[in-house]
Amino acid sequence: MTVSTVPPAPRTGGLPQAFAAYGIWCLFPLYFALLKAVSPFEVVAWRLLFTLPFCVVVTVLLRQGKQLHDALRQPRILGALTVSGLLIGTNWLVYVISVLHGHVLAASLGYYINPLLNVLAGTLFLREKLSRLQWVAVILATCGVAILSLGALDTLWISLVLAMSFCGYGLTRKLAPVDALPGLTIETLVLLPPALGLLAWQALTPEGLAMGTSLKLNLLLPLAGILTGTPLLLFASAARRLDFSTLGFIQFVTPTGLFLIGLFVFHEPLKPVQMACFVLIWAAIAAFCWDLLSKRAPA
Numbered sequence: 440m441t442v443s444t445v446p447p448a449p450r451t452g453g454l455p456q457a458f459a460a461y462g463i464w465c466l467f468p469l470y471f472a473l474l475k476a477v478s479p480f481e482v483v484a485w486r487l488l489f490t491l492p493f494c495v496v497v498t499v500l501l502r503q504g505k506q507l508h509d510a511l512r513q514p515r516i517l518g519a520l521t522v523s524g525l526l527i528g529t530n531w532l533v534y535v536i537s538v539l540h541g542h543v544l545a546a547s548l549g550y551y552i553n554p555l556l557n558v559l560a561g562t563l564f565l566r567e568k569l570s571r572l573q574w575v576a577v578i579l580a581t582c583g584v585a586i587l588s589l590g591a592l593d594t595l596w597i598s599l600v601l602a603m604s605f606c607g608y609g610l611t612r613k614l615a616p617v618d619a620l621p622g623l624t625i626e627t628l629v630l631l632p633p634a635l636g637l638l639a640w641q642a643l644t645p646e647g648l649a650m651g652t653s654l655k656l657n658l659l660l661p662l663a664g665i666l667t668g669t670p671l672l673l674f675a676s677a678a679r680r681l682d683f684s685t686l687g688f689i690q691f692v693t694p695t696g697l698f699l700i701g702l703f704v705f706h707e708p709l710k711p712v713q714m715a716c717f718v719l720i721w722a723a724i725a726a727f728c729w730d731l732l733s734k735r736a737p738a
Contacts, residue, residue, distance in 0.1 A: 453680030457689045460673035463666065465696030468546075468705070470666060471538040473659055477649040479535040481641045482663070485650065486531060487627055487634040489664025494624040497672065507621040517625065519615035523608050524626035528633065530604040537597045543701030544713060545594035548587070549601030550694035551720045555580045555727065556606040564610060572730040576723040583719030590712030619675030623668065691724060 474482050498507055510516045537546040559577055561567035569577070588595050612622060642648050649656050681689075698717070701707045 453677035454689075456673045457677035457681060458692065460670040460677060461689055461692040462696075463670040463673075464693045465700070467534075467666070468538045468543050468697060468700050470659075470662075471535055472705070474649075474656070475539055477656065477660070478641055478644075478646065479532065479539050480637045481649055482535050482539075482660070483528070483532045484634040484637040484641070485660040486535075486663035486667055487528070487630045488638075489661045490667045491624070491627040491631065491664070493664040493668040494620065494627060497668065498620055498624055501620065503618065503620050506618055507624055510617045510621045510625060516615055516617050519611055520617065520622055520625045521629050523611040523615065523622070524629035526604045526608040526611065527626060528630045530601060530608065533597060533600045533604070537594075537601075541705060541707060542594050542597055543697055543705055544707050544709065545591075545597040546601060547694045547697035547701055548713070548716065548720065549598035550605070550697065551691070551717075551724065552580060552584065552598060552602040553605050553694075554690050555720075555723055556602050557609060558727070560606050560610050565613075570730055572726050572733075576727040576730070579719050579723035579726065583716040583723070586719065587712055587716040591710055591716075620672060623671055 471482065498504055510520075534546055537543065555576055558567075558569065558573055562569050584595070584599070587598070615622065617625075638648065650660055651657065677689075702709060
């Protein structure tokens with residue numbers, strides 16, 4: 440029997456879903472900019488509350504009720520999803536704060552750092568091995584963050600919290616044996632009490648709740664549930680159809696879009712230390728992607 444030495448062709452069936460997911464995530468700053476009059480805590484609370492019914496409806500439509508029921512009965516899965524829910528809730532809150540306070544570039548940097556942090560986390564927690572070029576990428580990214588800490592310390596925390604919380608979220612979800620939709624549904628259930636607590640606290644402040652004060656906000660705030668759930672489901676669909684390395688390349692669409700929006704739409708000033716940091720991060724990404732390409736090339 441003859442064994443073919445031709446490497447399998449890259450899978451591309453999920454490209455439309457992947458680009459759609461990352462494209463929607465790129466546009467989030469434009470959506471949150473419409474909510475500048477709303478407290479970031481209230482925005483995140485409504486986002487959580489309106490994501491839950493969206494997930495329930497889609498669960499019914501896709502007939503994944505059994506998977507949801509089975510996951511709810513397993514303490515190990517519930518524990519993991521409690522951790523991942525808290526991590527993604529933290530990520531959402533810091534992201535909304537960064538956009539509403541005019542720090543889109545800091546958010547962009549955080550999501551540039553995230554894929555490289557994922558590589559490092561895979562080495563530390565999943566016993567995955569890094570190539571020399573991947574170690575070069577990690578070192579370049581570390582140098583970039585170190586430079587940023589010298590001149591933009593006021594926004595460095597945004598980038599690091601976004602990168603670390605999303606990395607922790609991805610790692611936890613990778614280790615939790617549950618599909619994307621049941622997992623997201625349980626995560627929103629876990630965050631329901633904190634969300635209700637945030638709304639109760641906001642209602643007692645002098646500003647009160649923004650929901651109900653205008654037709655514009657009454658329409659925009661519920662939209663957060665659809666905008667949150669849709670890209671996550673598209674991403675899950677793409678992940679099942681694409682090679683991991685291909686999906687890794689497309690992942691950089693979101694921080695690039697955020698960078699361009701922050702620079703040209705919100706006209707954020709680009710500090711020299713930020714530019715130096717971005718250059719080192721881009722160099723790290725180039726090294727990382729070159730390593731992936733070299734491994735995929737035929738021998």
